[in-house]
Structure formats: structure tokens, C-alpha cells
Amino acid sequence: MPETALPAHFSRDPDGGLMIEQVEARLVAERFGTPTYVYSRAAIEAAFTSLTDAFGERAHRICYAVKANSNIGILHLLARLGAGFDIVSFGELARVQAAGGDPAKVVFSGVGKSAEEIRGALAAGIGCLNVESEAELHRIADIAGEMDTKAPISLRVNPDVDARTHPYISTGLKDNKFGVAIDEALPLYEWAHAQPALEIIGIDCHIGSQLTDVSPFSAAAERVMALTHQLAERGIRLKHLDLGGGLGIRYTDESPPAAADWVEAITSVVDADPLGRELPIWIEPGRFLVGPAGAMLTRVEYLKPGSHKSFAIVDAAMNDLMRPALYGSDMAIVPAGRGTGERHPGTWEIVGPICETGDFLGHEREMTLGEDDLLTVLGAGAYGFSMASNYNTRPRAAEILIDGTNCHEIRQREPLESLWALEKLPPAGD
Numbered sequence: 001m002p003e004t005a006l007p008a009h010f011s012r013d014p015d016g017g018l019m020i021e022q023v024e025a026r027l028v029a030e031r032f033g034t035p036t037y038v039y040s041r042a043a044i045e046a047a048f049t050s051l052t053d054a055f056g057e058r059a060h061r062i063c064y065a066v067k068a069n070s071n072i073g074i075l076h077l078l079a080r081l082g083a084g085f086d087i088v089s090f091g092e093l094a095r096v097q098a099a100g101g102d103p104a105k106v107v108f109s110g111v112g113k114s115a116e117e118i119r120g121a122l123a124a125g126i127g128c129l130n131v132e133s134e135a136e137l138h139r140i141a142d143i144a145g146e147m148d149t150k151a152p153i154s155l156r157v158n159p160d161v162d163a164r165t166h167p168y169i170s171t172g173l174k175d176n177k178f179g180v181a182i183d184e185a186l187p188l189y190e191w192a193h194a195q196p197a198l199e200i201i202g203i204d205c206h207i208g209s210q211l212t213d214v215s216p217f218s219a220a221a222e223r224v225m226a227l228t229h230q231l232a233e234r235g236i237r238l239k240h241l242d243l244g245g246g247l248g249i250r251y252t253d254e255s256p257p258a259a260a261d262w263v264e265a266i267t268s269v270v271d272a273d274p275l276g277r278e279l280p281i282w283i284e285p286g287r288f289l290v291g292p293a294g295a296m297l298t299r300v301e302y303l304k305p306g307s308h309k310s311f312a313i314v315d316a317a318m319n320d321l322m323r324p325a326l327y328g329s330d331m332a333i334v335p336a337g338r339g340t341g342e343r344h345p346g347t348w349e350i351v352g353p354i355c356e357t358g359d360f361l362g363h364e365r366e367m368t369l370g371e372d373d374l375l376t377v378l379g380a381g382a383y384g385f386s387m388a389s390n391y392n393t394r395p396r397a398a399e400i401l402i403d404g405t406n407c408h409e410i411r412q413r414e415p416l417e418s419l420w421a422l423e424k425l426p427p428a429g430d
């Protein structure tokens with residue numbers, strides 16, 4: 001089998017070991033243990049720059065979707081590159097601030113913002129609240145009124161476009177819980193326009209994740225532009241268009257568009273319109289910026305060959321990387337360094353130690369493996385660590401940012417005691 005192509009900034013050393021920038025995966029594993037997430041700083045920067053270059057002089061803002069990878073080291077890197085942020089909880093706003101990000105460049109999405117979250121976001125000087133329902137719009141108006149402030153808002157409209165992606169990550173169809181149906185948005189905007197505590201600044205949509213085709217983006221942009229015209233006719237002038245995230249990446253054999261194609265799909269629609277031409281375009285990519293930049297290192301604990309199925313049991317599990325178990329995602333798993341064990345060719349189920357049949361990282365992988373071998377799951381920079389849990393009382397992995405020849409530990413492996421530090425024994429009964 002030909003080897004899976006490695007993402008940019010990952011390569012092979014002459015002995016076949018994996019390199020992340022100028023650092024050997026083997027050395028990272030020896031120094032920090034496994035499982036461990038590694039991220040290439042250069043890859044994150046290159047992804048960000050590919051988008052800003054594609055926009056060129058065109059007014060735009062790139063709001064990184066924090067939920068893809070919320071480590072403050074990564075947020076700091078992106079803030080320094082000039083990114084804004086898309087958040088879905090007050091906790092994510094606090095992280096952005098801890099990382100040195102500017103709340104004025106943050107958009108707050110999510111269907112269930114609590115009163116406390118809205119209050120906290122307004123107090124912090126949030127850039128925009130992306131409103132997902134009529135009830136939320138009323139709540140925001142009330143809270144901003146009480147606080148004697150003006151809440152900057154966009155309505156998240158649901159353009160009813162099929163993103164043709166996994167049903168769990170498709171969000172722009174009219175039967176999804178997200179946003180308001182685009183044909184019901186007009187009266188809400190008119191109501192908001194009349195509220196002294198609300199300032200309408202834009203319109204927003206986000207149609208799904210891991211899109212590998214630009215056409216749903218253009219279709220969404222067209223519908224959003226049509227509504228923008230209807231609003232202008234009623235004297236409601238928007239200050240930006242936010243077309244969301246969802247830019248797909250290559251996990252195995254996908255061929256996603258390049259940054260320039262994504263941007264062209266949007267600008268060709270928006271800029272063809274005299275009204276659109278004046279409006280800054282905002283986007284909210286998560287996966288695209290950090291996914292290919294990250295990988296998870298794991299070590300083979302045991303080989304369990306069988307006549308029906310052969311298992312390679314590794315030290316990472318579904319709690320460390322949930323995508324395969326949650327979405328049935330196919331992620332590339334490649335050798336990263338030879339161990340000490342005797343090597344066996346085979347077709348392996350790559351599984352973790354957790355007591356769940358759903359605990360797998362990959363099915364039917366043709367590889368020659370030995371115990372103690374180091375493996376790497378590629379494309380794990382997004383929705384990897386950020387979805388990790390402590391199921392089975394497993395401490396979450398370390399996270400290492402690689403920068404040239406340097407390794408920065410941006411999150412240490414969780415100490416075991418911290419897992420129950422907030423728990424208490426009940427008083428002794430009598």
C-alpha cells in the first residue's frame with residue numbers, strides 16, 4: 001500500500017520516523033509520554049495566511065472557531081496573527097481573554113446562551129452576539145436594557161442549504177436546531193431595529209462542518225445577499241456578512257478546495273452585488289486552521305492477532321480522540337517510530353483500552369506493527385483534544401506546540417489526583 005500523504009510540515013526522517021517540523025516524533029514521545037497531541041505552529045500560521053492572502057485587500061475578518069481547539073497557546077498564536085474568534089460559551093470567551101485575544105473581535109454563537117453568559121459577554125465588550133432564536137433576541141434586548149447598553153447583534157439565519165456532510169455536523173437545513181429560518185428573519189430584524197437596546201450589525205449563517213465542495217457556500221451567500229437587500233429596503237443597513245465556518249480538510253482521500261477557492265466562492269457572489277461589495281465578509285473556520293496542523297501520538301501496547309480479526313491495542317482511546325467513535329470518522333494512522341517488539345504484517349483494528357466496543361481509532365488498517373511501536377493519527381488538531389474526556393479515569397493527554405526545533409508544552413498531561421480534586425466524601429453516616 002502506498003503511504004498516506006503527510007500533511008504540510010510533517011515529514012519522514014531517513015530511518016522512517018515521523019518528523020513534525022524539525023522535531024522527531026520519537027523524541028516528543030520519550031520526553032512527554034503518550035498519548036500526546038502535537039501541533040505544528042508553521043502549519044497553523046500557513047493555513048491562516050492562506051485565507052488572509054486569498055482575501056487580499058478585500059475587507060474581511062477571520063473568526064477562529066474556538067471549539068475546534070481551545071488551548072490558550074493556540075488561541076494566543078491566532079490572536080497574534082490578527083484573528084478574531086467565534087465562541088459558543090462564556091467559558092470560551094474567558095479562554096480568548098486569557099490568551100490575550102480582544103473581546104471586540106469575538107462573535108458569540110450558540111442556541112442556548114444563558115442570561116449569565118449574555119450579561120458576561122456584554123460586560124466584556126463582545127463584538128457581536130449571533131442570535132439563534134426569537135426568544136433569545138428578546139432576552140438579549142431585556143438584558144442590554146437592564147445594563148443600560150446596546151447589544152451588537154446579528155441574526156443567525158438558516159438558509160436551508162444542504163451542506164452534504166455528515167448529518168451530525170450539518171447545520172444549515174430547516175430541520176436543524178440552529179438559527180432562524182431565513183424566510184422568518186425579516187420581522188425579527190424589524191423588531192430588533194425598533195429596540196433602543198439592540199444594535200443590528202450583521203447577518204450570520206453556518207451551514208455545517210467538513211464541507212468538501214464550495215457550492216453550498218455560494219448558495220448560502222446568495223440567500224444571505226437577498227435578505228440583505230430586503231433589509232436595506234426597510235432602512236436596516238448591515239455592517240458585515242458572516243458566512244460561518246465548515247471549510248473541510250483532507251483526512252484520507254478527500255480533496256477539499258484550497259483557501260483561494262473557498263474565498264472565491266463567497267466573494268464572487270457577494271462582490272457581484274453593489275450592496276455586497278461594501279460589506280466586510282467574516283468567516284468562522286475552525287477545522288481548516290488547526291486540523292491538519294495536529295496529530296496524536298500513541299504507542300502500541302499489545303498485539304492480539306486472531307483468525308477473524310487482529311487487534312492492535314494502543315495507549316490512546318476514544319476519550320482522547322472521539323471522532324472515530326462519535327462520527328465513524330476515518331482518520332489516517334501512520335507509523336511514527338519503531339518500537340522494540342517483533343514486527344508482524346497484518347490488517348489491524350486499532351483500538352484503545354476503554355471498556356466499550358466503540359473504542360476504536362481505525363478499522364482494517366494494513367500495517368506492519370510491533371509492540372512498543374509509535375503511531376500517529378493525522379489530522380487530529382481539530383475536535384481532538386477539545387472533545388477529550390476523563391472517561392475510565394484517564395488523564396487527558398499532553399499538548400505540545402512544535403516550532404522549528406522547539407517543543408513547547410502548552411498543556412501538561414493531567415495529574416491523576418486532579419481528576420477527583422473537586423470531589424468530596426459524604427459525611428460518615430450513623
Ligand SMILES: *Cc1c(COP(=O)(O)O)cnc(C)c1O
Binds near residue numbers: 086088209245284
Ligand atoms: C463549529 C462552528 C464553526 C466551525 O466549524 P468548522 O467546521 O470547524 O470550520 C463555525 N461557526 C459555528 C457557529 C460553529 O458552531
